[in-house]
Amino acid sequence: xxxxxxxxxxxxxxxxxxxxxxxxxxxxxxxxxxxxxxxxxxxxxxxxxxxxxxxxxxxxxxxxxxxxxxxxxxxxxxxxxxxxxxxxxxxxxxxxxxxxxxxxxxxxxxxxxxxxxxxxxxxxxxxxxxxxxxxxxxxxxxxxxxxxxxxxxxxxxxxxxxxxxxxxxxxxxxxxxxxxxxxxxxxxxxxxxxxxxxxxxxxxxxxxxxxxxxxxxxxxxxxxxxxxxxxxxxxxxxxxxxxxxxxxxxxxxxxxxxxxxxxxxxxxxxxxxxxxxxxxxxxxxxxxxxxxxxxxxxxxxxxxxxxxxxxxxxxxxxxxxxxxxxxxxxxxxxxxxxxxxxxxxxxxxxxxxxxxxxxxxxxxxxxxxxxxxxxxxxxxxxxxxxxxxxxxxxxxxxxxxxxxxxxxxxxxxxxxxxxxxxxxxxxxxxxxxxxxxxxxxxxxxxxxxxxxxxxxxxxxxxxxxxxxxxxxxxxxxxxx
Amino acid sequence: xxxxxxxxxxxxxxxxxxxxxxxxxxxxxxxxxxxxxxxxxxxxxxxxxxxxxxxxxxxxxxxxxxxxxxxxxxxxxxxxxxxxxxxxxxxxxxxxxxxxxxxxxxxxxxxxxxxxxxxxxxxxxxxxxxxxxxxxxxxxxxxxxxxxxxxxxxxxxxxxxxxxxxxxxxxxxxxxxxxxxxxxxxxxxxxxxxxxxxxxxxxxxxxxxxxxxxxxxxxxxxxxxxxxxxxxxxxxxxxxxxxxxxxxxxxxxxxxxxxxxxxxxxxxxxxxxxxxxxxxxxxxxxxxxxxxxxxxxxxxxxxxxxxxxxxxxxxxxxxxxxxxxxxxxxxxxxxxxxxxxxxxxxxxxxxxxxxxxxxxxxxxxxxxxxxxxxxxxxxxxxxxxxxxxxxxxxxxxxxxxxxxxxxxxxxxxxxxxxxxxxxxxxxxxxxxxxxxxxxxxxxxxxxxxxxxxxxxxxxxxxxxxxxxxxxxxxxxxxxx
Numbered sequence: 001x002x003x004x005x006x007x008x009x010x011x012x013x014x015x016x017x018x019x020x021x022x023x024x025x026x027x028x029x030x031x032x033x034x035x036x037x038x039x040x041x042x043x044x045x046x047x048x049x050x051x052x053x054x055x056x057x058x059x060x061x062x063x064x065x066x067x068x069x070x071x072x073x074x075x076x077x078x079x080x081x082x083x084x085x086x087x088x089x090x091x092x093x094x095x096x097x098x099x100x101x102x103x104x105x106x107x108x109x110x111x112x113x114x115x116x117x118x119x120x121x122x123x124x125x126x127x128x129x130x131x132x133x134x135x136x137x138x139x140x141x142x143x144x145x146x147x148x149x150x151x152x153x154x155x156x157x158x159x160x161x162x163x164x165x166x167x168x169x170x171x172x173x174x175x176x177x178x179x180x181x182x183x184x185x186x187x188x189x190x191x192x193x194x195x196x197x198x199x200x201x202x203x204x205x206x207x208x209x210x211x212x213x214x215x216x217x218x219x220x221x222x223x224x225x226x227x228x229x230x231x232x233x234x235x236x237x238x239x240x241x242x243x244x245x246x247x248x249x250x251x252x253x254x255x256x257x258x259x260x261x262x263x264x265x266x267x268x269x270x271x272x273x274x275x276x277x278x279x280x281x282x283x284x285x286x287x288x289x290x291x292x293x294x295x296x297x298x299x300x301x302x303x304x305x306x307x308x309x310x311x312x313x314x315x316x317x318x319x320x321x322x323x324x325x326x327x328x329x330x331x332x333x334x335x336x337x338x339x340x341x342x343x344x345x346x347x348x349x350x351x352x353x354x355x356x357x358x359x360x361x362x363x364x365x366x367x368x369x370x371x372x373x374x375x376x377x378x379x380x381x382x383x384x385x386x387x388x389x390x391x392x393x394x395x396x397x398x399x400x401x402x403x404x405x406x407x408x409x410x411x412x413x414x415x416x417x418x419x420x421x422x423x424x425x426x427x428x429x430x431x432x433x434x435x436x437x438x439x440x441x442x443x444x445x446x447x448x449x450x451x452x453x454x455x456x457x458x459x460x461x462x463x464x465x466x467x468x469x470x471x472x473x474x475x476x477x478x479x480x
Numbered sequence: 481x482x483x484x485x486x487x488x489x490x491x492x493x494x495x496x497x498x499x500x501x502x503x504x505x506x507x508x509x510x511x512x513x514x515x516x517x518x519x520x521x522x523x524x525x526x527x528x529x530x531x532x533x534x535x536x537x538x539x540x541x542x543x544x545x546x547x548x549x550x551x552x553x554x555x556x557x558x559x560x561x562x563x564x565x566x567x568x569x570x571x572x573x574x575x576x577x578x579x580x581x582x583x584x585x586x587x588x589x590x591x592x593x594x595x596x597x598x599x600x601x602x603x604x605x606x607x608x609x610x611x612x613x614x615x616x617x618x619x620x621x622x623x624x625x626x627x628x629x630x631x632x633x634x635x636x637x638x639x640x641x642x643x644x645x646x647x648x649x650x651x652x653x654x655x656x657x658x659x660x661x662x663x664x665x666x667x668x669x670x671x672x673x674x675x676x677x678x679x680x681x682x683x684x685x686x687x688x689x690x691x692x693x694x695x696x697x698x699x700x701x702x703x704x705x706x707x708x709x710x711x712x713x714x715x716x717x718x719x720x721x722x723x724x725x726x727x728x729x730x731x732x733x734x735x736x737x738x739x740x741x742x743x744x745x746x747x748x749x750x751x752x753x754x755x756x757x758x759x760x761x762x763x764x765x766x767x768x769x770x771x772x773x774x775x776x777x778x779x780x781x782x783x784x785x786x787x788x789x790x791x792x793x794x795x796x797x798x799x800x801x802x803x804x805x806x807x808x809x810x811x812x813x814x815x816x817x818x819x820x821x822x823x824x825x826x827x828x829x830x831x832x833x834x835x836x837x838x839x840x841x842x843x844x845x846x847x848x849x850x851x852x853x854x855x856x857x858x859x860x861x862x863x864x865x866x867x868x869x870x871x872x873x874x875x876x877x878x879x880x881x882x883x884x885x886x887x888x889x890x891x892x893x894x895x896x897x898x899x900x901x902x903x904x905x906x907x908x909x910x911x912x913x914x915x916x917x918x919x920x921x922x923x924x925x926x927x928x929x930x931x932x933x934x935x936x937x938x939x940x941x942x943x944x945x946x947x948x949x950x951x952x953x954x955x956x957x958x959x960x
Contacts, residue, residue, distance in 0.1 A: 003684070003912075003914075004910075004911075004912065007682065093725065094725035094726050094728070094729075095721040095722070095725030095728070202487065204483070238913075239911075241575045242575070242753070242755040242756065242901065243755060243756070243757075245573070245574040245575030246574050248574070248575075249574075261911075264911075265911040265912065268748075268753065268911050269751060269910070269911070271749060273722070273748065274754075275722040275723060275757075276722065276723070276758075277723075277755075277757060277758070278756075278757070278758035301784075301864045301865070302864070303783050303784075303864075304781075304783075321801065321802070322801070322802040362863035362864045363856075363863050364852050364855060364856070364863075365852065365863070365864055368848055368849075368851070368852040369848075371848070372844050372845065372848040375844065376843075376844070383842035383843050383844075383845070384781045384782070384783075384842045384845055385781070421722065430484075430749070431484070431719075431741075431744075431745040431748050431749070432483075432484065432745065433718075434483075
């Protein structure tokens with residue numbers, strides 16, 4: 001790959017001009033195209049694959065929306081921008097981006113309505129059986145830890161996972177609708193097109209791109225701006241080693257082959273700062289069935305480390321970042337059930353002592369943990385981790401068993417959350433906080449709202465939300 | 481501050497020329513100057529403060545050296561480059577830089593001899609009473625977790641903390657000697673000089689600097705290269721928020737006011753990649769006196785989380801990254817001693833149950849933890865965390881007490897470990913792995929060997945080691 005930036009004086013001729021060039025047609029890129037064309041801009045969209053969709057199309061399709069959407073209201077849930085803001089501020093890592101979370105929460109109802117206008121259908125039925133994408137075509141789920149400790153005490157819980165109306169994985173339907181809108185928008189879509197360089201002028205402003213199409217390098221001038229929506233870097237092993245090495249131990253990487261960090265690297269080469277690059281979304285789905293939350297998760301020291309009813313994104317992060325990827329779900333004869341996500345049985349025993357030995361846990365450790373847990377569970381409380389009373393029963397019916405939840409032997413689904421630093425209008429920012437003129441970004445090419453404490457739907461939520469703002473910004477700049 | 485890079489055509493005239501320009505005169509910069517001048521280069525060294533020294537001069541002065549130095553041999557310790565390599569590979573985070581650790585270990589004896597040649601004195605006496613910088617003028621200490629689990633099983637333990645011969649903090653003496661050598665080297669030293677811009681040519685090569693001296697902007701051409709040794713970013717709150725937010729909760733930031741990330745930002749602006757930016761060295765010194773290791777550290781759930789004889793860098797990292805900054809050191813009447821680093825008493829009780837209540841720990845949690853710990857300690861083992869038998873006694877003599885080791889109420893000493901990605905020759909690398917021509921860096925402006933698992937002395941160790949290589953590289957390039 002050539003150097004990621006090229007000076008405008010080294011470009012012989014522009015083979016194409018447009019107001020806005022969008023790089024990548026996942027959900028963020030589609031949103032950027034739609035907003036830019038809606039503002040009257042002439043748009044060229046470049047997609048490396050043979051068709052749009054990206055990782056969004058292979059996802060569960062959950063969109064984090066709230067503040068009192070039509071679906072929330074129809075399902076009988078009260079929500080407000082303020083409660084949504086409070087939850088996201090508490091659940092989005094140690095340095096939440098307050099400005100982004102503020103505007104994302106305040107304008108979330110309007111963003112929901114935008115999806116409806118693009119033809120995305122939502123069935124106003126709440127799916128209560130577990131959190132995350134439902135197997136049914138129901139439109140609303142809990143997709144974070146809103147109703148689990150400590151978040152249930154920080155903000156009034158409300159489900160905010162909005163799911164397009166189709167049974168199972170809904171990302172395909174979501175992107176089908178958004179891409180149909182893109183087709184109808186008048187934007188020119190170029191597939192199998194790999195943006196390899198940003199063209200910069202003497203002031204460092206981005207004025208176009210060099211893109212490889214059918215083996216040929218082509219130049220496109222962008223009068224208003226270039227919007228990078230090229231995904232994250234979970235499928236770039238070297239970048240993971242340099243920025244998020246903990247994720248390397250996880251088996252299932254959520255992304256296409258093009259989630260190789262190319263958008264982030266283009267932005268960095270043009271002077272953008274990549275931030276929060278160590279953050280990942282790490283899901284350890286111990287449920288469904290939800291009954292399995294009645295078990296307890298222990299680490300390699302035989303010690304509990306989290307409330308088992310926390311959202312699977314939070315559980316996975318804690319297991320990887322804090323427990324070195326070692327976790328077992330301990331169950332008894334009454335609480336055992338076959339997990340939907342297949343997991344090996346790491347050990348069984350007629351007694352906890354036997355199970356402890358089977359798992360090679362320190363002598364007495366699991367017995368001590370269980371003794372304390374059971375004593376509290378009998379009284380219906382969990383003073384250590386505040387698991388909801390719904391899932392508190394003593395584990396006292398032999399035989400006992402442990403499901404293997406180690407990163408070595410089980411499924412953890414991961415993708416990267418770090419990326420280019422952007423303003424709330426999608427402008428790529430330098431380390432000094434200045435905008436790189438003519439350069440915008442959104443989705444997992446950026447560091448958005450998503451951070452440790454990940455809730456499903458935040459990526460599609462912030463990708464589309466700030467993708468729209470980036471597209472609008474680039475279109476405004478073309479007019480100016 | 482102006483834009484961090486400027487094109488060479490915008491520079492009206494060079495007011496000064498040199499082979500090598502070194503930015504920052506802490507230990508890394510001093511090493512770069514010494515090696516470049518030794519290679520015959522004309523060197524200008526720029527220092528923002530009124531004199532050299534930087535954070536190195538305020539440090540303990542421990543230098544991580546090994547593989548069989550004269551001091552190690554005189555003190556009766558066997559060591560080899562291979563054992564040093566094995567320890568550092570195991571103790572330097574999830575993605576250790578193997579190439580750097582290899583050369584750092586292999587050439588460590590020669591690096592020790594270089595210090596001696598610069599006039600740094602070492603007394604060949606081992607200080608056994610605790611790890612980290614000694615209060616005496618002894619020259620050798622354990623400064624990592626070499627002799628603690630699990631590292632003692634991975635590599636043959638040897639102390640590698642080499643300390644210049646002066647009682648107490650030795651960083652001042654170290655820098656006095658290195659700066660005297662710099663003075664004698666013939667390099668021009670400019671103090672109160674703030675490097676604000678790198679000058680780049682049309683190919684992106686760094687060809688000089690713009691530096692602010694006495695309120696005036698001055699230009700200096702660098703024929704061979706610019707070496708950035710301007711420290712880390714622990715005193716830049718905004719950069720911490722964006723890159724290492726966990727460190728914000730820690731009270732004592734190890735650094736000068738100039739550890740504001742300016743070197744890293746200059747390098748990024750010139751196309752360098754900053755990596756491992758979330759990493760910090762986080763020290764929680766629960767000892768001396770070493771007797772306090774007989775206590776147990778518990779988190780906010782009343783649960784143990786580490787072997788208390790691990791090095792204080794490892795203890796601090798675990799407390800902050802994994803326990804949300806909540807830790808208490810539990811002691812009984814026999815194990816209590818006054819800690820050298822003042823700590824508040826968080827609670828006392830005639831029984832463990834009473835102490836548990838005092839600390840607001842979950843009911844039964846501390847009692848359960850103590851019961852298990854004491855049972856094992858009576859048999860002289862610690863199957864959970866493998867603390868050495870030397871520190872294993874049951875805690876059973878009332879009254880009981882807890883020293884406050886929370887980040888909120890006690891001292892954690894932190895500095896940043898992330899920075900520019902460099903080759904083993906100190907060249908600054910782009911995201912694609914190419915060298916930015918004419919740009920070198922070392923010390924905490926770079927991501928070096930130091931990573932989670934920090935051992936004292938690694939920063940001065942890798943700063944001087946790769947600082948020398950960077951200075952040599954820039955000098956070579958001037959000759960070419």
